[in-house]
Amino acid sequence: MKDSPPERKPLLPRSKGDVPSGYKARAALSNGMPAVEHSWQRCASAYHMDPAQGWTPDILSGAEFRHISGRSAVFLKSAMGEMHHLFELVQGMGLMVLLADPTATILARCVDETHLSVCRRLHLRKGAIWSEASAGTNGVGTCMQEKCPVFLGQGDHWRFCFSLLASYAVPVFDAQGHIAGALNMAAMSGDTTRPYANLLMETLKLSGRRIEEDLFRNRYAGEKILALGPAEGCSSLFVAVNEGGEVTGATHAARMLMGWTDDMIHERPNLLTELETSTEISFKRAEKCVVRSALAATQGNVSAAARGLGISRATLYRKLKALNIES
Structure with a gap:
């Protein structure tokens, strides 16, 4: 994220079913994945979408x-609060x-009055479905398809009619690690x-994580x-742990780190036992973060922290020494 976005290379003309050989799509700013290139390939080979063809989205009825x-x-x-x-x-x-x-259906929007005409023209309105299979490469549909943040600059959308549309989008995950929706910033500039x-992408990812955290804390209150x-x-490394030290819930990022599935979490794994089963450095860092979080939650009370982690006081003291953490 510290590097500037790569210089834009000219786009070659594309026709139906053709991804231009000279096109070097930008990687998603979050993790270097070529999300835009993947999307263009799907538009050509999976959706058989003509980029020059006009587009009118499906609009849900009031009842729908x-x-x-x-x-x-x-x-x-x-x-909504974070969005505003x-x-x-x-x-x-x-x-x-x-x-x-x-489903890539727009639920809400915050827009300046001066941009309402653009919204009408591009169908950026409540109830409009912006799935990638329908609209082609776009912020909302593509970030959920790829499950990662996506930046689309001028000319990166598959359809020519969106050539001046700039889009920043992140998927937002729910308390069970599944996609709850997408948060998108867009401009016809x-x-x-x-x-x-x-800077804009970092701000957007922070907003997405705040929504995820709110969903997670509300789901696992107590x-x-x-x-x-x-x-x-766009996802925080959070786990919910009960009094016995068993994992009752985990965010998308935590599930990816630990390799947990829904079924595995349903079995209530013990967090520290899980961390101890691997010698990977990343897991040692995770264990250190867990112990520090437990101490912080109990204002440094080692006995209370040990109870919360489901281990004995003596075991926790050994871990503090091994991890070089001052109690």
Whole structure:
């Protein structure tokens, strides 16, 4: 994230079913994955989509929209405040903020009145479905397809009609590690925001993590929430642990780190036992973060921290010494 976005290379003309050989798609700013290139390949080979063809999205009826809004009620409740805060931060840069559900249907938007005509023209409205299979490469649909943050600059959208659309998007994960929806910042200003692309993407990822954290803490209220390491990407490394030290829940990032599935978490693994089964350095760092989190939660009370972790006081003291943590 510290490096500037790579210089843009000219796009070669593309026709139906053709991904230009000279096209070097930008990797997603989060982790270097070629999300845009993957999306272009799907548009050509899987969706057989003509980039020059006009596009009109499916728009849900009022009753259909109320149904999907109700289905995403918990997500909306956690996301709306953060969405409005994000809009206040970027409004002066000509960016609008959109929130979509897991089907890429727009649930809500924050937009300046001067951009309403653009929203009407591009169908950036509640109830519009922006799935990648329908709209082609786009922020909302592609970030959920790839499960990673995506930045699309001028000309990166598959369809020519979106050639001036700039888009920053991150998937937002729910308390069970599944995609709850997507958070998107968009502007019809070409590459004018490119100098600030890294800053904007970091801000967007932080907003996504805040929504995830709110969903996670509400779902596991009463449980101890521990961090397995510093937050990176668009998901935090959080686990919920009961009084016996058993894992009752984990965020998307924590599941990826530990290799946990829904079934494995249902079996209530013991967190420290899981960490001790591997000699990987990353797991040692995670164990250190867990122990520190437990001590912080008990204001340094070793006995209480040991009870929360499901181990004896003597065992915790041994771990403190081995991990070089002062009690």
